[in-house]
Amino acid sequence: MEPIIEIENLSKLYRLGTIGTGTLSHDLKRWWTVKVRSKEDPYLKIGQINDRTTKALSDYVLALHDINLKIETGEVLGIIGRNGAGKSTLLKILSRITSPTTGYVKIKGRIASLLEVGTGFHPEMTGRENIYMNGSIMGMKKAEITRKLDEIVDFAGILRYVDMPVKRYSSCMTVRLGFAIAAYLEPEILVVDEVLAVGDAEFQKKAVGKMKDVSTNYGRTVLFVSHNLGVVKELCNKGILLNNGQIEFEGSVEKVIDKYLNEGEKESDPTKRCILKKFGIQIISIHKKQNGNLTESAFFNEEFSISILCERISDNHLITDIVIQIINEFGQKVTSINSAEEGLKSSIFHGLFRLELGTSSINLFPGRYTINLMFVSSIVTEMIENIDSFEILPKQINYSGWSYNSNHGIARVFDEFKIVTDNLFEKKY
Amino acid sequence: MNQTKDYWDLIIVPRKSFFSFKLKEIWEYRDLLEMFIKRDIVTFYKQTILGPIWFFIQPIFTTIIFMFVFGGLAGIPTDGIPQALFYLSGITLWNYFSDSLTKTSDTFFTNQAIFGKVYFPRIIAPLSTTISGLIKMFIQFGVFIVVYIFFFVKGVKIAPNWYALLFPILILILVGLSLGFGIIISSLTTKYRDLKFLLAFAVQLWMYATPVIYPLSVMEGSYKKYIWIIQANPLTSVMETFKYGFLGQGTFSWLALGYSGIFTIILVLVGILIFNKIESNFMDII
Numbered sequence: 001m002e003p004i005i006e007i008e009n010l011s012k013l014y015r016l017g018t019i020g021t022g023t024l025s026h027d028l029k030r031w032w033t034v035k036v037r038s039k040e041d042p043y044l045k046i047g048q049i050n051d052r053t054t055k056a057l058s059d060y061v062l063a064l065h066d067i068n069l070k071i072e073t074g075e076v077l078g079i080i081g082r083n084g085a086g087k088s089t090l091l092k093i094l095s096r097i098t099s100p101t102t103g104y105v106k107i108k109g110r111i112a113s114l115l116e117v118g119t120g121f122h123p124e125m126t127g128r129e130n131i132y133m134n135g136s137i138m139g140m141k142k143a144e145i146t147r148k149l150d151e152i153v154d155f156a157g158i159l160r161y162v163d164m165p166v167k168r169y170s171s172c173m174t175v176r177l178g179f180a181i182a183a184y185l186e187p188e189i190l191v192v193d194e195v196l197a198v199g200d201a202e203f204q205k206k207a208v209g210k211m212k213d214v215s216t217n218y219g220r221t222v223l224f225v226s227h228n229l230g231v232v233k234e235l236c237n238k239g240i241l242l243n244n245g246q247i248e249f250e251g252s253v254e255k256v257i258d259k260y261l262n263e264g265e266k267e268s269d270p271t272k273r274c275i276l277k278k279f280g281i282q283i284i285s286i287h288k289k290q291n292g293n294l295t296e297s298a299f300f301n302e303e304f305s306i307s308i309l310c311e312r313i314s315d316n317h318l319i320t321d322i323v324i325q326i327i328n329e330f331g332q333k334v335t336s337i338n339s340a341e342e343g344l345k346s347s348i349f350h351g352l353f354r355l356e357l358g359t360s361s362i363n364l365f366p367g368r369y370t371i372n373l374m375f376v377s378s379i380v381t382e383m384i385e386n387i388d389s390f391e392i393l394p395k396q397i398n399y400s401g402w403s404y405n406s407n408h409g410i411a412r413v414f415d416e417f418k419i420v421t422d423n424l425f426e427k428k429y
Numbered sequence: 430m431n432q433t434k435d436y437w438d439l440i441i442v443p444r445k446s447f448f449s450f451k452l453k454e455i456w457e458y459r460d461l462l463e464m465f466i467k468r469d470i471v472t473f474y475k476q477t478i479l480g481p482i483w484f485f486i487q488p489i490f491t492t493i494i495f496m497f498v499f500g501g502l503a504g505i506p507t508d509g510i511p512q513a514l515f516y517l518s519g520i521t522l523w524n525y526f527s528d529s530l531t532k533t534s535d536t537f538f539t540n541q542a543i544f545g546k547v548y549f550p551r552i553i554a555p556l557s558t559t560i561s562g563l564i565k566m567f568i569q570f571g572v573f574i575v576v577y578i579f580f581f582v583k584g585v586k587i588a589p590n591w592y593a594l595l596f597p598i599l600i601l602i603l604v605g606l607s608l609g610f611g612i613i614i615s616s617l618t619t620k621y622r623d624l625k626f627l628l629a630f631a632v633q634l635w636m637y638a639t640p641v642i643y644p645l646s647v648m649e650g651s652y653k654k655y656i657w658i659i660q661a662n663p664l665t666s667v668m669e670t671f672k673y674g675f676l677g678q679g680t681f682s683w684l685a686l687g688y689s690g691i692f693t694i695i696l697v698l699v700g701i702l703i704f705n706k707i708e709s710n711f712m713d714i715i
Contacts, residue, residue: 006437096441096548099709105441113547124472133468136461137547 004189004221005071005094010103012064012089012245063089065245067103073188074219076211078236078253080229080260085242087225091191094223109188112138121174123167127158130166134181148184155210156180176203183210190214193225205401208235229257230299230394230403261295278382279375280314284352286371286388290362297391300366300404301412305358308373308387312351317377324357325372326364327386334364334410363412365404366394451705454550461549465557470564484568488524492516499642508644508678510587511580517573518672519641522599525566526607526664527632529559533611534628537619537707551708552701555615559608563600577675588677595674595686599667602693606663609696616700616707639664644672645680663689663696 064086071077079087092098094105095113121130131152135145153162156176161169169177182190192211208231214220226232232239232253239256241249249259274283287307290298298304306324321340328334337357368391374383394403404412455462495516499505507515533555537544540554581587618624639662640648648656659665666685673681 093441095546096439097545100441100443102443104443106437107439107441108436109438111439122468122472125468129468129471133464136458136464137543137549139458139549140460142460142463 002073003070004073004075004108005069006106007067007069007071008103008105010064010067010090010093010105011062011101012086012093012098013101014061014063062245064093064100067245067247069240069247069250071221071223073221074215075238076215076222076224076236078232078239078256079223079225079242080232080239080256081242081248086245087242088193089245090242091193091223091225095191107189110139110185111189111191112182112185112187113191113193121166121178124165126165127153127162127169127177130177131181134178135185138182138185138187140185152177152180152184155184155206172203179203179207179210183207183214186218187220189221189223191223208401211235228394229260229297230396233257234396258293261290261297262293274384274387276373276375276382276384278380279317279319279377280312281375282311282313283373283384283387284309284311288388288390295390297393298362299393299395301361301363301395301397303358303360304362305356306371306388306390307357308355310353310355312353317380319375319377321376322355323372323374323376323383324355325374327370327372328364328406328410329368332410334369362392364392365406365408365411366392367406368392451550451552451701455552455556458549458553462553462557462560465553466561469557469561484565485572488517488520488569488572491520491524495520495642505643506647508646510672510676510678511585513576514573514580514587514676515644515672516642517576518675519668521566521569521573522603522668522671523636523639523641523664524569525562526603527636528565529562529604529607530611530614530632531628532558532562533608534614534618534625536612536615552612552704555608555612555704559604559611562607563604566600587675589675590673590677592670592681593674595670598686598690599671602663602667602689605693605697606689609693609700612700612704613696616703619707635662635664638662640668640672640679644678645669660685663692665689 067086067090079090081087089098091113093100094107095111122133125133128149131149132142132145135148136142153159156173156179158169158173158177161173166174166177190211211222211224212235215222222235224232224236236253239251239253240247241256241260249256275281276283286309287294288298289295289305289307291303308324321338322344323336323338325336326334368389370386370389372383372385373387374381394405396403492513496512500507500512500516532539536551536555536558540551544551544554577587614624614628618628636642638658640659645656645659645665648659666682666689669679670681670686672679
């Protein structure tokens with residue numbers, strides 16, 4: 001296979017902070033050293049690796065650092081990494097929105113990006129006018145758009161509204177239209193950045209299907225960025241893991257996701273030690289595991305466990321109850337588990353002890369959750385909020401092509417769903 | 430086989446060579462230019478009650494005010510041309526220039542959202558602004574013609590001549606000047622925002638340095654010392670040629686018009702170079 005995209009030694013330097021006074025002199029100084037005296041850019045040396053956890057020492061930061069990558073025709077590449085890892089910067093360079101500081105990218109064919117909702121839609125113009133508008137922004141010829149118009153309208157499912165101004169569309173319709181235009185543009189390379197999170201389930205299914213179709217049947221290349229690992233896993237056949245602007249791992253998508261999830265181990269912060277003063281209890285560590293691996297983010301509907309290691313320094317109160325609460329991103333208490341209600345005796349709580357809870361399938365709907373820990377005696381109650389957090393990632397059940405999200409409620413409670421037909425009923429009807 | 434292997438449609442490198450006008454690329458995106466112009470026109474009419482009437486109201490009222498202030502109170506002569514015609518001709522051309530200059534100088538700010546998501550030759554945006562502004566100009570020119578015919582029928586002595594046929598060239602120069610200045614300013618404002626405030630102020634003053642409300646002959650009479658400022662202004666010959674051709678008054682010289690023409694060509698080329706240089710990195714600055 002021949003590479004369709006070749007990236008070599010690609011770096012991108014950003015300047016931190018806002019442009020204040022003195023910028024002109026700063027620019028002149030830089031221009032003087034680089035252009036006139038033709039020395040190496042002095043700021044390039046200062047640029048550090050983009051690590052968000054440490055405070056930057058200089059004003060310059062390397063958002064991408066020496067990226068080398070070859071992407072082959074027909075590959076569906078998932079790009080994953082934490083926020084600020086450089087995913088968006090990479091895509092921006094590929095779609096020529098910004099230019100790199102060093103290195104180069106070689107591309108064969110047309111590259112089209114589908115970045116956010118309604119790129120370049122004008123609210124006052126009708127759907128049809130916007131299709132032409134948007135298509136030509138992406139480099140399509142007018143005749144080409146006319147040829148594809150019916151298909152685009154059909155795929156977006158907006159036939160009734162095609163002559164209405166786009167400002168009357170729901171956000172969902174806008175996304176669908178935007179995706180349809182990009183998908184039917186038939187570029188050799190399609191760049192998709194976090195778009196599918198917006199549409200409804202029906203559309204997501206359609207869009208994922210279309211992207212698969214585009215890559216397998218038409219041999220086109222797709223670059224896909226998403227935090228939704230479930231979709232990445234399903235759609236992509238190769239992945240790269242970006243960390244601090246560098247490619248940390250490259251390989252099959254399953255391996256890359258595993259690597260990403262296991263990073264949680266390194267991330268667990270030793271300074272995050274909390275003390276419950278009244279009870280004299282110190283929290284030493286918190287581990288979340290899925291299928292035996294330490295993780296910060298776990299898949300929906302799979303095995304999940306949390307274990308909290310504590311040490312009791314003094315025993316001035318008899319603990320009668322330990323409560324662990326799970327809070328969702330809207331601050332709602334989703335569930336809690338109480339030691340008293342579970343029938344645990346109070347005598348075990350002294351010295352080092354471990355609180356372990358687990359489930360064979362974690363059925364909280366995808367989203368971010370925080371953990372509260374509370375100790376109760378007959379006279380005092382003490383609680384630490386947000387001792388840790390975890391994320392539930394979407395996963396399809398029974399390869400349905402659909403996945404639950406936070407709009408569906410709080411948790412999946414029922415395990416079974418069957419459709420039973422009753423012949424008697426049919427007759428009566 | 431080796432040949433196809435080394436063939437790349439697009440190579441992204443840090444710095445493009447300074448001297449690239451990318452004219453071929455602009456031509457490839459001509460459909461987009463058309464769409465942008467269409468968008469400007471279509472969206473202008475939507476959700477306004479009076480629609481294009483606004484195009485008429487503006488020059489008519491400005492003319493009335495000018496007649497009162499400059500013609501009446503200040504008593505600036507108009508070379509024997511009816512005041513209404515004199516001011517209207519100046520306003521029509523000047524309004525086009527100042528409108529498109531102000532709009533194009535804002536290119537990067539107004540198009541931030543779309544520039545941040547998709548690549549296309551950025552120059553398409555200011556180019557479409559200057560072209561779609563012409564429609565307003567032509568409507569106002571229509572107002573001028575109506576008033577012109579009115580005075581002509583009334584028997585006022587106005588003597589149009591063949592130089593009126595230079596009108597398309599005058600328009601080209603105006604388009605070039607507003608585009609050229611506009612893109613240079615827009616390139617600089619991405620970094621140094623003070624220029625935006627300076628521009629609003631400068632455009633106001635610029636009008637007084639252009640023979641819009643006075644004929645060049647007034648300057649020749651009493652302010653001969655400063656006339657070089659007015660003559661250095663590339664807009665001067667445009668205004669004067671227009672008035673000379675349509676109204677038969679004013680001054681005309683091929684030299685002055687040639688100066689404006691060459692000035693425009695150089696300005697546009699320099700503008701495109703600066704603009705192309707800024708466009709590749711402006712998303713990091715803005």
